[in-house]
Amino acid sequence: MTRKSSSVTIRDVARHAAVSVATVSRFINRNAPVSQEVAERIQQVMLDLNYKPHTTARQLATRRTLTVGLVIHNMHTDFFAPLLSGIEAVVSENQYNLLVATYDYKTHHHRPLPIGPHNTDGLLSYSDCLNEEQLTDLGRQKFPVVLIHRTAPPHLRIPFVTVENKAATRKLISHLIQVHGRRSIIFMRGPSEQEDSYWREQGYRDALDEHGIPFQSDLILCGEFNRTAAYAAFKRFLARKHPPFDAIFTGDDDAAIGVFKALKEAGLRVPEDVSVVGFDDARLSSFLNPPLTTVRAPTHQVGSTAAALLFDLIQERPIEACTLLPTEIVLRRSCGCAYENPGEPFYDVVR
Amino acid sequence: MTRKSSSVTIRDVARHAAVSVATVSRFINRNAPVSQEVAERIQQVMLDLNYKPHTTARQLATRRTLTVGLVIHNMHTDFFAPLLSGIEAVVSENQYNLLVATYDYKTHHHRPLPIGPHNTDGLLSYSDCLNEEQLTDLGRQKFPVVLIHRTAPPHLRIPFVTVENKAATRKLISHLIQVHGRRSIIFMRGPSEQEDSYWREQGYRDALDEHGIPFQSDLILCGEFNRTAAYAAFKRFLARKHPPFDAIFTGDDDAAIGVFKALKEAGLRVPEDVSVVGFDDARLSSFLNPPLTTVRAPTHQVGSTAAALLFDLIQERPIEACTLLPTEIVLRRSCGCAYENPGEPFYDVVR
DNA sequence: GGGATTAGTGTAACCGGTTACATTAAAGCA
DNA sequence: TGCTTTAATGTAACCGGTTACACTAATCCC
Known part of the structure; x- marks a missing residue:
């Protein structure tokens, strides 16, 4: 297989800066004091060697991925653009990454779910992509999950966001x-x-x-x-x-x-x-x-609300268990109404 | 921080099945023979313990993430739905995951790119989200990159996919x-x-x-x-x-x-x-x-072509360095043409 | 001045997998 | 029968970080 050009590790940095790896790690994470002088030396070495911390290694050590997952069955309709956009906004605001999987238990049940506790900190699941067994399994592991456009099976206490249908x-x-x-x-x-x-x-x-x-x-x-x-x-x-x-x-x-x-x-x-x-x-x-x-x-808002909820869950803040976003009917001409809406789509007759 | 409920590891499985971790690993990856009898025992233990291999650990050990990254600056317009859909199709076909980051060097240049060799096997970069320095840096590491809707700086041999404008x-x-x-x-x-x-x-x-x-x-x-x-x-x-x-x-x-x-x-x-x-x-x-x-x-096709190219790169197959997908003009009424297109959008007058 | 605290650092175990290398038993072959 | 090959398995190093624990020297406090 592809052999990656051996990259520079934290030990290389430590050696060049004549300190221990622990000190370098502390400098990078700012989670313990490092003397001014040593800090500067490390900083310089990191630049010189073009050192980039290895995300995966860090994830393994800290058991935090700074990534959330999204499971949808496909992206074929226009519906997903605003949904994704809403999710994305909140995810990037929290400086997290978004891992997207198209998966549907009905068509992929022979294949394990590619997203879970081992590569994400939480999961957004759209509609019925996951079945109850999979949700139960995730729930048992106390893994943060928020459902989108479906309600949660009552015995699982999984929060959800959907719209008033x-x-x-x-x-x-x-x-x-x-x-x-x-x-x-x-x-x-x-x-x-x-x-x-x-x-x-x-x-x-x-x-x-x-x-x-x-x-x-x-x-x-x-x-x-x-x-x-x-x-x-x-x-x-x-x-x-x-x-x-x-x-x-x-x-x-x-x-x-x-x-x-x-x-x-x-x-x-x-x-x-x-x-x-x-x-x-x-x-x-x-x-x-x-x-x-x-x-x-409010599809965009469904996405952003669900994502916000997921972060509440991840950070163990108290949450709203179920969110039902309001909808409103929009009268245009296809029903027989004769409203003239100047400048559609900027203005609509809403009530 | 959140302490994950300690999960079951390969060593637990090995212990319960009375074999070594190596054997379990071999059974999981099917990359070395395991006796029928032992295989069954391991299989059973894995089910009993509900063991799931730890993606991150595996990524670290193999230095392969089975994930590709996509950098776009936002998802605010309709343009991205077909693009994403095209990318997604190829990515899931290859059983890879897709990590999406909204990033733009012009607005985020103080923040490191959240996607790179350390959490993905390759990268799709849309338009001018990354600057030349970042591309050069990735190129130096021989990291597979495909550009979308931009051509590559000539000294970097980065393949790209765009449309005939x-x-x-x-x-x-x-x-x-x-x-x-x-x-x-x-x-x-x-x-x-x-x-x-x-x-x-x-x-x-x-x-x-x-x-x-x-x-x-x-x-x-x-x-x-x-x-x-x-x-x-x-x-x-x-x-x-x-x-x-x-x-x-x-x-x-x-x-x-x-x-x-x-x-x-x-x-x-x-x-x-x-x-x-x-x-x-x-x-x-x-x-x-x-x-x-x-x-x-052909925006969907731009996405799928770029993704296919990225997999060629990852798997070190020979590739087409530049792909310019053809466009065609579609005459409708806004220019003054009087074509009646029955059943728009299913039929268009194309030439 | 002596005990307690704190700043600053190092050592080494650990996260959970993979895999090079070694080992043994069985099978193949002349 | 003896030698080579192969199947099946185990041991332990390794991937690249984090962090508990230990330690020293300096500072604080009464």
Whole structure:
């Protein structure tokens, strides 16, 4: 294998500065007094030799990695950019590094999780990338973990950060019913076992109940929170014998793009023939034609909050066990509202 | 500090299995024969004790981290999602981890680079996050580095991956001149020292030259490749005494969003009054109103190519020193073209 | 002035793995 | 049968830091 050019170690520095390695270490870490004179000598030698402390060795000795891990299943959708950005901001503020692993127990369960107590000080886990067994295992080791977009199994005391899904969805669906008179509303599920999808569906059902509209299982499709799958699922729906519909809740904004396309191909107009609404308020949602009515989720803030929580955990500060960030519905034209939003996306009608 | 619950080590496993640590290590790494019987015993003990090899210790002993680093200055724009996604795909395919650091020598130069030979096996560096001195330093240690969206200083033999900026820009500007009769074209620069910006400006100048249009320095603005800065810069331009203009090359797509907004506020129509063109073909560009004419840069592929190159370097395979990925102009409506693109963004008129 | 404290330093064990080298027993071969 | 090869294993040094403990000399305090 690659033989690294033998690098200069703390012992080299010690020898050249005519002191012990302990003294050099103390100088570097400033955790014990070192005389002025010796300090200067060490400083000079370090420069001369271009010495860089060996991160890995230090990690082994101190059992602290100054790194946090993030597990996500992939980065294929726009959703992850603001999430990552929020996490990254807090991580670098704390002078930590971020180790990113794409891992999903459903597809990688034969492979051990590449992130854990042995290479990070704490872990952020998105959605259902880890299963309960893995979480239990980490919990048993008292390893700091914060869950993102999923709640923790109650017997594990793992803090989590997610967004308010149910009430916002209920409000959005109610809006379709009350304001726009829609009654046959398609619901597109996300990936199964995705909690967001579950709660959004509850909100959808609640809204129907509230207005006395019976739930119809053949209005439930699977959009997978992704434009391509949503397009395909909706095409299949249109092709087969299906009940009439006058609105679609696409589950998330990315799926709405696929639905827009399928509707266009079918010659159906949005919002005249069909109201379309999404969830997330992704960066491009206000640019769609028509602009997409959706629920604004503070994804960047989800990331930063989760990361902040993780540092609280790592530093053993008291923490908030569960954080449910508020969402708000954003009315644009795709539901049938006629608001003109000048200068989108800078201004939105929010309520 | 946090005292980790003492974890089970290879010596514990060895003791319980009544073998030496070497044998356990061999069994784990499958790099020397171990008898069937002993193998089973070790396997069982590992399960019983829930033993997990200590990544850091292994890294120290083998001097291989199975991790690659990525240095970017931030993740604030949409540009990074496809880049990261491309990198990530190749990294996880190679069963490596990805360590992400946001670092910029201009703002962090007092702080040492958190990524290097001591915690990664190779490094991807975006644009001008690292300065020449830092690159030289890494080069001297023969540390594998691949540059993204910048060329390497010639005396350092560092491979790089970037996109074809100049010819595409020249073609795009020529299109504005020849097809749409534009002659007073604003050019928005990106961040100074950004190579992409430099080459795009060269392409812009070449196109002017080619058509005998004199270069006007007061048509050069600074958009910073970002919507907010571009909006502000363009507002300032409009507010002061300025030469007439009939087109804008915004430097990149994100900046185009800010320009769109400022134009709308000024009551100028796109493309009737002003042609607007960008660069990148970001995910939302085809959704803008009007859809943005731009240059398609294979950003995902830039990421995957750079990562693949880095692995070639790490594994000491022969490599391509410089990779210039092709770009193509994408005509939509913002320049004045009248193509109807059915089902944007799935189909584009590309040429 | 004598005991207690503190500044400044060194020695060596330790973190948890890998691996060069040595050793023994079994298998292969003439 | 005797010699060489190979399978299987153990011992201990090593990777490059940190830090507990020991020690000396100087300073403080009553």
